[in-house]
Amino acid sequence: MTEKLILSRRRLIRAGAVGAGGLLLTGCDRLFENAAFRSVLESGEDLHMATQRALGRDALAREFSVHEMSPVFRANGSREGSGEAYKSQLAQGFADWSLKVDGLVERPLAMPLDVLKALPLRSQITRHDCVEGWSAIGQWRGPRLAHLLDLARLKPQTRYIVFHCADVLHGHPYYESIDLVDAFHPQTILAWEMNGRPLEEKHGAPLRLRVERQLGYKHAKFVTRIEARSSLEGLYGGRGGYWEDQGAYAWYAGI
């Protein structure tokens, strides 16, 4: 009798657990489809950004020594640029390639790579944190983004700096954006050199953005054009970046 009771109780608990698990699962998936619930969850991102900015607006990312570097720096995402124009420039070592800086600027720029290389450089050994969870430490060298923006002279209504890229992922051009706090951060550079060599194609030749206090997908590769904007609306999906538009990734990727 007791044995039977225990058995049925056990069975009941087990059925309950499986049932509750199933309900919870479909419940969570369903709940997320609710726009109001989802927007409450997504507001967690705003709270993270506000907190991080309050506690470390100007903080510098940690820098490492040469012997702390990853033996091999993994490349992922787009490993090659797209289009005939990019391929021929790559073949010529980007000899007649130039970086455009336009949008809300007083003086639009078209800066050839050798001019860009002649700008004052910053060199930093930093840890690259991918949203997937892995990290790699590498050395990056290039001019500060702030230097270029000062040369182009931002108009006062500028709030975002957008990076247009030469790679296309799943039929959509890659792009990214950051705000002015990150744009003028001393460690935000346009790297044309990595680990002591010109940037390889798989790492985004000729230029890759380094925005050290955010996750890897913000570090746009194959940068060809920098655009100053007052809003991200009306630009591709309107969420400020390829992964933000295509995959619901957070625009602020400091967490």
Added chain:
Amino acid sequence: MSVGQPECDSAAPDRPRGGALVRRHRLSTRVWHWVNAVTLLVMLMSGLMIFNAHPRLYWGEYGANFDEPWLKIGTLRNTRTGEDSGFLQVGSRRFDTTGVLGLWKDAEGRERRHAFPYWATIPSQYSLSVARIWHLAFAWVLALGLLFHLLWSLINGHLRRDIHVTRAEWNPRHLWHEIWRHARLRFPTGAAALRYNSLQKLSYAGVLFILLPLMIVTGLAMSPATDAWAPIVTEAFGGRQSARSVHFIAAFLLIAFFLVHIVMVVLAGPFNEVRAMISGNYRLPKEKGE
């Protein structure tokens, strides 16, 4: 029940006897318990989905595909038979986990190759970005909930009265006695059942003061923004990948706590125990001969 009232006081003149219905958990404890239970479940399941994006763990500051993981979940193909299998590798030891980890069938019977299966993750279908939205939103509930619960428990005396492990309870002979009683499933009765025993106190204190704070701190240690203004957090664990490993280990220690917790509730009388945590009413187990 007013919040400032003691949860249990065996020294009270009208000492409650076995069989009596008494007030057990105060409101703040009950609310936090259930909010935290839901939060931890969401954190765990969304965390497992995040892990699926890179199912390897490393020690040190960096770690990616070219580096040696200490733990790895994946899929293997047997070159002779052509059959696939799922595996969990810890150090150099490899375990076949086909059906559960690395290779499993989803609700529609399709073969999947992610580390953790659909029934253990939020969302149930692979999505790193959606899992991150859940995880990083509920992280606020976990952290602020724990902070306020600890502060309130300090103010209302819950920590001092119910969780504080006394000098006598730290005595190894006393602890050994309690372990022995637990192993023989001898549970306290009468008024003694109103107090947490030493093992209970130790495990609750371990969760409140070690495991939950460890989850929060190792989570923050993985944030590149936090690493800039508080590098000591990441450095304290020996690097970002070490912090990620500790985050994972602490999560599984919490699962272990949860399993033991559930077993104890079931053995002690699930209806009475769950009622006490919902309404606050608890029927004291009868003493022998009562």
